[in-house]
Amino acid sequence: MKRSLDALLEPKSVAVIGASREPRSVGYGVLQGLLKGCVMPSKYAKRFPGKVYAVNPNAKTIQGVKCHASVKDIAGDVDLAVICVPAKIVPPVLRECAEKRVKAAVVVSAGFAEVGDAELQEELATIAKKGGMRLLGPNCLGVIRPSKSLNASFGLSMPRAGGAAFITQSGALADSVIDWALEEMYPFSAIVSLGNQADVDEADLVEWFAGDGETKAIALYLEGVKDGKKLMAAVRKAVAAGKTVLVLKGGRLSGGAKAVSSHTGALAGSYAVFEAAMRQSGAVVTYGLADLLGLAQAASEQPKAGNSVVVVTNGGGAGVLCTDYCEEFGVNLVKIREATLRKLDATKLMHPAYSRRNPLDLIGDAGAKRYEAALDVLLADDAIKAAIVIQTLQTMTESEGDARAVLRIRKKYPKKPVICVFMGGKYSKAAMQLLGENGVPNYDDPRKAAKAMALLVGAQRF
Amino acid sequence: MLPEYELLSYEDSRQLAAKYGLPLVKGRRFRTLDEAKKIIHEFKPPFVLKVIGPGVMHKTEKRLIALNLESLDEISVAMDKLMRNAKGMNVDGFLMQEQKAGVELIIGGKRDTAFGAVVLFGSGGIMAELYGDVAMRVAPLSRKDALDMISETKARAFFTERGFRGRRADEEHVIKLLMETSRLMLNEQRVMELDFNPVIADSREAVIVDARILV
Secondary structure (H helix, E strand, O other): OOOOOHHHHOOOEEEEEOOOOOOOOHHHHHHHHHHHOOOOOOOOOOOOOOEEEEEOOOOOEEOOEEEEOOHHHOOOOOOEEEEOOOHHHHHHHHHHHHHOOOOEEEEOOOOOHHHOOHHHHHHHHHHHHHOOOEEEOOOOOEEEEHHHOEEEEOOOOOOEEEEEEEEEOOHHHHHHHHHHHHHHOOEEEEEEEOOOOOOOOHHHHHHHHHOOOOOOEEEEEEOOOOOHHHHHHHHHHHHHOOOEEEEEEOOOOOOOOOOOOOHHHHHOOHHHHHHHHHHHHOOEEEOOHHHHHHHHHHHHHOOOOOOOEEEEEOOHHHHHHHHHHHHHHOOOEOOOOHHHHHHHHHOOOOOOOOOOOOOEEOOOOOOHHHHHHHHHHHHHOOOOOEEEEEEOOOOOOOHHHHHHHHHHHHHHOOOOOEEEEEOOOHHHHHHHHHHHHOOOOEOOOHHHHHHHHHHHOOOOOO | OOOOOOEOOHHHHHHHHHHOOOOEOOEEEEOOHHHHHHHHHHOOOOEEEEEEOOOOOOOOOOOOEEEEEOOHHHHHHHHHHHHHHOOOOOOOEEEEEEOOOOEEEEEEEEEEOOOEEEEEEEEOOOOHHHHOOEEEEEOOOOHHHHHHHHHHOHHHHHHOOOOEOOEOOOHHHHHHHHHHHHHHHHHOOOOOEEEEEEEEEOOOOEEEOOEEEEO
C-alpha cells in the first residue's frame, strides 16, 4: 500500500539541491553520503542504488556527478530532494521542486523558527502542501536507512542495518548515535531527524514505521510534543502492530515551577502527564540515551517470550548482582528442575562444584564448550524461556569462543531470547562485537541486561 | 495563589458534582449561630466545620477546619476560633459537614496543553503533594485505566481483600468516581482544574469531602 511518506523513506531517486564543491560543506557531505554511503568510513556503507542528481548552477560536475542548474532541468523523476541552500532561497527552490513534481523534500538548511523566523518556515509548509509534497525539517540532519543504502543526510557514517527506527528531535544527537552504534552494534532500520517539524512530525513517522516490516522497535527522542492525542494514536497503532515503542524526553525537569492553584496542578506537571500518556498508549518510558538505544536493540533483535528466565555465569558476584536486578525489574528466575540438572551432569562438562541452581554458576574455569553444553541443556527445557549469559574475564576464559557458542545456541533456539553480559573492556571487545554484529545484544552491566530481559519477557515492574 | 482561574462556589461545585453523580459529603453552608441551630438536626455527630470562600485554600494549614464537634456549644466555640484564624480573607461563611472516617484519597483533573484533559488519582489528604503517590491518565478513561491507576499507587494496599492496618476501601466506588471525573473534564470545557481532596473511602462508599473546582 502506498503511503504519503514513502517518497521520503523509500525514494528511488534523490536530488541534492545545493550540492557543493567545498569538501567541508554540508552540500558536499550530503552528496557524498548518497554516492558512498558515508563521509567517515563504515563497512556498512554502500552507494545508494537509485538515481542521484546534483543541483548547482555554478558547477559542471561534483564528485563525478553532472550538475543541473535547477531541479527542473533534471530529465527523470525525482522522489526526494535534499535541500541545503541558505534559508532565504529555500522557498524559491522548494517552489521549483513543486513544479517538478518532486514527492518529498528534506530541508537541511537552518535559519527558520529556531532563530525566530516562524513566517519563513510557515511559507515552506504552505509551498509543500500546495505542491503535494511532504517536507522533513527545516533545520534537520535528514534520513538514513542502512538497509536501503540511503544516506540522505549530513550524517557522517552508516550504522549497521537492523530493526530499530530512531526518530529524534535533535539532529546532532543522531550524528553521535551513529558513531556510537558502530561500537555498540545498534541495529537501525532508520534514523530520522525531525528538525523544526514544519510538516512531518514525530507521530507521522511513528505511524509510518508501525507499518514497516523491517522495523521491530521505534525509539523516540523528543523535547516537545505539540499534538499529544495524535502521538498517542500513532503509538497505539505501532504497539497494536507488534512494535516496541520507547521514548526519551529531554527537558524533563524544566517548567515545573509555575504558580499552581491546585494539588492536581502541582502533581500533574507537563512531564508527568507526558509520561502517563506514553505509558497509557503502550510505550516504554526511558530516562537515558543508552537505555533508549540498548532496549531498542534488544527489542529489535530478540523475540519476546514468557517470564521464566535462567542466568548462566562463570562468576558468583555477577550472578548475585544479576539476581538482584532481575528481582528489581520483575524478571522471574525459574527454578531448574532436577531432571534438567541431571542432564547437565550427564554432559560430563560441568565443574564438580557448579551451583546446580539458578543463577547457574559454571565456575571460573568454564570454557566455550561448557557454556554451550549448559545453555543447550537449559534452553531445551520447555520451562525455561530465555537466558542471560554472563561472562567475567578470567584466566581460562575464551571470550570469542564463548561468543560463538552463544551465537550457535541463539540459532538453535530462535524463539528463546538470549542476551549477554560479557563484562570487561579492552580484552573483551572482539567478543562483544561478534555478539552485537550477529544480533545478540551485549551489555556491560548485569542491571542493563536484567532491564532488557524485563522488556522481552513483559515483566510487571518494568 | 490563583493566577488565572476562578474558584467555583460551594453551591455551584455541589451542583456540578451532582450532575455527574459525584457524591459530595452531606453539607450545608451557614453564617450565624442561629442558622447553625436550624440545620444541626439534619446531621449526625461528630460534625466538621470549615471556613469557605473564594480566598480560602490550605484550610488545614491555616486552621480553618474544626473536627470532632459533638454539640451546638462546641460549634459556637469553633466558629469564633475559625473566624479569628480567617481574619482578612475573602470568606463566604461556614460549611457544616458530617465527619467521615476512612482512607484519604485524591482525585483530580486538569488540562494539559499537549494532551488535553487529564485525570489524576492517588494518596490524598494534606500529604498528597509531599508523597506524590499518584497515577495519571489522559481522558477518556476506560475501566481498565481506572483499575491500573489504583494499582500503580501505594494506596492500592487499601483496595486488597484484607486492606491495610484495618482500613479497607472498595474499588468499585472509586472506579466510578474516576470515570465520572473523566466525563466531567471532557464535557465541561470551562473547568480548568479540579481537586477532590480528600475523597474518603471505606468498604461501603467513597465520598468527596472537599471539592475545589477552578473555572
